Amino acid sequence: MSAATKHENTLKSRSSTQLVSTMLALVLAISGCQSFYGPSTPPAPAVVGPGAVSIPSVDGIAPIAPPPSPSGPGAVPPPSPTPPEPPRFGLFDSVGRGGMADARLTLSPQSIVAPVGSEVVLLGGITNNQGKGAVSERIDWMLSPESVGDFMAVDKSPSCLLLRFPSNRPRKVTNNYAISSTTTARKAIGRGTATSQDNVVVERGQTWVTVSSPTDGVSYVTAFAPNVPAWDLRKQNATIYWVDAQFSFPAPAIAPIGERHTFTTVVTRLSDGSPLEGYVVRYRSTDANAVFAPAGNPMIELLTDAEGRASAEIYQPNPGRGITQIQMEVIRPAGRSSAADRRLEVGRGSTSMTWTAPGVSLDVTGPPSSSVGSQASFQVVVSNDGDMPLQDVVVSHRVPAPLEFVNSSIQAMRDRDTLQWNIGQLAAGQKETFVVDYKILSSGSARNCFSVTSAEQVQDQACIDLNTTEAQLELNVSGPTNAMVGEEVTYRISVSNRSQSPLAGLIVKNTFDEGLNHAVAASPIERDLGTLEPGQTRNDISVTFRATRVGNLCQTVEVIGSGAEVMTKQSICLTVEQQDRRPALKIEKRGPSTAQVGENIIFESLISNTGSAPLMNVTVIDTFEQGLEPTRVSDGYQIEEDQLTWKFAQIAPGQIERLQVEVRCKEAVRACSRVTVTADGDLVMADESCVQISQASVADPNMPPPITNPPSAGGSAAPGATSPPATSGPGDNADVGDVLALRVTDLRDEVPIGGTIVYEVTVTNPRSAPDANVVVIVTVPEGLAPTTGGVGIVAPSNPNIGQRVIRFNPVAEIRPGESLIYRIPIQAEQAGQFRSQIRVTSDGQRRPLIRTEDSSVFQDR
Structure with a gap:
């Protein structure tokens, strides 16, 4: 083979290789x-x-x-039931x-x-x-x-x-x-x-x-x-x-009943604004009592004139107040530009026609019955139910014999036994409301008639009957008859309305002897009862005194009517004797019942003096069994004989010392924490709380170990307790479950009877995935109750309220890092210590999150 032939074959080979490479590149490129x-x-x-x-x-x-x-x-054939061929590339x-x-x-x-x-x-x-x-x-x-x-x-x-x-x-x-x-x-x-x-x-x-x-x-x-x-x-x-057309439709119109009105539509060229003659404008009334002249039909078609205007006159065959809707269409006639042009609708609009007339109405509401000495209130509503303003509107009332005028919410003019209220101008649709108060002077029946007039010669009258009877009040005061010096005594007061009408403006007045000390005021004290409906009883009234001297100490309770007359009264006495003062020790240990290895939990000890004298030289010793290792402790502790020890020189009567210890769960056992308290006078008391520790489940490695708190008694943590570092998780004092974290705060945990406790429940999703169907259930014990109708509840979903259970509707989703906040007011009905339960479930929780919250209700002093 010659050198020239070899060179030619080499070139052909290179050319073939380049062509293949180019084709491959093109195939790869078009794959996009x-x-x-x-x-x-x-x-x-x-x-x-x-x-x-x-x-x-x-x-x-x-x-x-x-x-x-x-x-x-x-017609388009139906789609083929067979799938399309695979895509081809070219x-x-x-x-x-x-x-x-x-x-x-x-x-x-x-x-x-x-x-x-x-x-x-x-x-x-x-x-x-x-x-x-x-x-x-x-x-x-x-x-x-x-x-x-x-x-x-x-x-x-x-x-x-x-x-x-x-x-x-x-x-x-x-x-x-x-x-x-x-x-x-x-x-x-x-x-x-x-x-x-x-x-x-x-x-x-x-x-x-x-x-x-x-x-x-x-x-x-x-x-x-x-x-x-x-x-x-x-x-x-x-x-x-x-x-080449544009159009202007007429605006809505208002006219007195019986008058006619003309609507005009203007059609012009879009290109130069010149009027378009010969276009069709169709008017259509939606009211059979609103027709167009001259034929009296509810629909009319008109041609635009040389100025591009098409006017239609509308009227009512039977005049009366009302609003008529009018539909309008603009139509290009056939053959407008050429013989082939068809009739073509090019625009649509609407307007309205309102026929007006003056009108006034009067409405009076009030109690059907009332008692002598009470106060009766009547609400008067004057309305302009016409379509025109009214001038010089005046309301009058001739007061019947059993009533005496007291006052009204707007100024009244009095002429002997007739009252007048000048309302002045009243716009169309406007209402004016005022209240008139009367005192009941005698029993019997009275017909109260109010009338209204105006300058337009329109008027109305409204009457209401009132039956008056003698008032009947029942008073009952109950409480202890014996006490020791220094003791607190509480008396309950019940007031019942046995008459057939409401009793308004009632006041309970309590006059008491020296030696009965009230926490707020000196004798006498008063409380507003408001209005008692027929058959209603108020038994939520109480008064608490501290007996400060020996003797027979008495109090007198009176119910005073709106006219300052005493309607009923009752006296009750208390025999007070001297007593020896002595302290009394009470101890309570709290902690969670379950935990996991590696989890931090908190035990809490509450030491209180329930006696009348100070506890002296109090020593508190806290011990922990194997499996529990203390990590943080309330301030003031000492280590004596390898035991956590606190010492108090004295604890005053009524004082509570709260001590907390955070421990880490080291192994899967049942372990207890025991607290022992001693004080002068050979006073010794102990209590313990045990926890069942299980093996830790696999958790999110990015999440910090949870801290399980003891059941809260309300209020803040013990003074000096060291808080953990702040994290982006659910926060301190929170129970952390499989997906969600629950924190409960008692915003108002010590209230008097009749007061309101407020729980703030925060549900947080600290995980990286959303959770669904979050349900919060609050259960309160007897002595507490949800507010009537759930008044004051602020929550992300609506509550369903039972006798002592509030169940909130499920929240569909809680996203990662999101928090749901429920603010729940609870009514205090009885004095004492109460524990409420908060329960949270969701799709992601294998078991419910449960927290309890303690609240204290005291007697009103």
Whole structure:
């Protein structure tokens, strides 16, 4: 082989290698096209069958009736039940007949009315039976020769194909012919305005073209997809009706009943503002009692005159107050621009006609019965139920004999036994409300009639009957009759209304001897009872004294009426003796019942003096069994004989010392913490709390170890207790479960009887995943109760309130890091110490989160 031949073979080999490499690069490059039916393409608009017309609002013109539909293709065959062939990839424009076998062309809108000079956007797309759009597919756009208008702009979206024949390049070939290609991604076409509200959205697999016409007429647009195999699915038609018209509809009108009113619609050219004569304006009344002159029909059609005006006169055959809605349509008559023009509705509007008349009404409400000495209140409501303002409105009332005027919420003028209230002007629909108070002087019956007049000679009257009876009050005072010096004594007071009418303005007055000390005020003390309804009993009144001297100490309770007269009274006495003062020791140990290895928990010791003398030289020793290792301790402790020890010189009567110890659970055993307290006088008392420690479950490694608190007795932690470092988790004093964390705070834990305790429950999701169906249930013991009707509850879901259970509706989702806060007021009904339970469940919690909260209710002093 010669050297020349070898050199030629080498060149051929290199050329072949380069060609293969180039072809491989092209195949890899076009793989970015994926399928021509993109999986992310939303469903294309439904294909409109023959005769169907879609007419959206365009540039402020809202057509009200579809114009005649242009002839279109036959019925679209149903989608093939067989799945489409797998997508094919090619280097050039068409994917071949196999990839387009189930394709069809869509076009919208297919019929529209538009003002001349505007620009109409037509959207075309190619979809398969599954509604997926084909990308980079050619669509041809054509205007028929008899059409008005031109193509203005065409979609020039780039193709995902590397190679494309010049003839397939998107462009406007002529004013009547354009070529575009379906887009590869969703986009919006802006109209060049400052707002994006008028943008046109083009979905993946769609393309667009715009058409405009400066003159009246019709544009017939044909869209053609050459690569769609089915002849009846590759062509769609659109019709654009161009109208050189704009119109001004009349505003709503108001007139007195019996009068006629004329509505005028003005139609002008959009291009130069000149009037349009010969357009049809149709007026239609929705009220059979509102018709148009001269024929008296509820519908009339009028032609615009040389000034472009069409006026219709409306009236009522039977005059009366009311509002009539009037619908209006503007219609271009047939043959307006050419003989082929059809009658075309180009706009719609509405207005209203209101017929007015003066009117006044009076309404009086009050108690049907009342008792002598009480106060009766009447509410008077004056309303202008007409459509015109009223002048010089005056309300009058002649006071009957059993009543005596006390006052009213607006100033009254009195002339002997007649009262007058000058309301003045009252606008249409306006109401004026005032309250009049009377004192009941005697028993019997009284008819109260109020009347109203105005300068327009309209009037009304309203009467109400009142039966008056003698008042009947029952008073009962109960309490101890013996006590020791220094003791507190509580008396309960019950007041019942046995009469047949409400008793208002009642006051309970208590006058007591020296030696009975009230915590707030000296003798006498008073409390407002307000109003007692017939048969109602108030038994929630109590008074507490401290006996400070020996002897027979008495008090007198009186119920005083609104006229300052004593309606009933009762006296009760207390025999007080001297007593020896001595201390009394009480100890309570608290802690959680379960925990896990590695978890930090808190034990709490409450040492209190329930006696009348100080506890002296108090020593507290706290011990912990194997499995529990103290990590943090309340201030003031000492280590004596390897035991935590606190010492107090004295604890005063009523004083409580709260000590806390945080421990780490070291092993899976049952372990106890025991506290022993000693004081002078050979006083010794002990208590313990035990916890069952289990093996730790697998937890989120990013979460800090939870701290389980003992049942709270309300208030803050012991003074000096060291807090853990702040974290982004659920916070201190929180129970952490599988997914959620629960924290309960008693915002007001010491209240008197009748006061309100407020629990703040915080549920937090400290995890990285959401949880669902979060339910909070609050159960209170006897002595506490939910507020009436749940008044004051603030929560992310509505409560369902039982006798002593509040169950909140599920919260659908709590996101990572989110907190749900429930603020729950609870009514204190009895004195004592009470423990409420808060329970939280969710889809992610394997077992409920449960916390308890202690509250103290004391006697009102």
